[in-house]
Amino acid sequence: MFPRKAFGRLKEEDYSRNETWGIMTREEGLRITNEMHRMTTPSERNLPYNDIARWDIGQIKEDVLHDDLNYTALQQDISLSLLDYIATFEGSDEYNTIKHFFMPPGIFDGVVNIFVQ
Numbered sequence: 001m002f003p004r005k006a007f008g009r010l011k012e013e014d015y016s017r018n019e020t021w022g023i024m025t026r027e028e029g030l031r032i033t034n035e036m037h038r039m040t041t042p043s044e045r046n047l048p049y050n051d052i053a054r055w056d057i058g059q060i061k062e063d064v065l066h067d068d069l070n071y072t073a074l075q076q077d078i079s080l081s082l083l084d085y086i087a088t089f090e091g092s093d094e095y096n097t098i099k100h101f102f103m104p105p106g107i108f109d110g111v112v113n114i115f116v117q
């Protein structure tokens with residue numbers, strides 16, 4: 001695990017107790033890991049958008065919004081579409097304004113979540 005020796009006082013404080021190494025995880029770190037695991041490439045996502053357009057609200061909520069994999073896929077598709085839309089302004093006067101508006105992750109994610117809902 002460590003190429004030469006453990007850093008700090010890990011060996012005397014942690015390893016010496018039971019001769020095993022442990023890692024500390026937090027709930028946020030595990031959630032990020034789970035979300036990263038769900039991420040796919042566009043070719044791996046297979047949402048039936050033509051069918052979804054004809055579904056009623058109840059079916060959309062059940063089959064898309066309440067399904068972790070489908071919700072994540074939909075959010076990824078909309079995020080990529082928004083990035084593609086922003087890129088269409090490149091070279092224009094509005095580009096920097098739009099780019100700076102969406103630069104904070106909370107703004108970008110918030111807009112994407114509004115589109116998804």
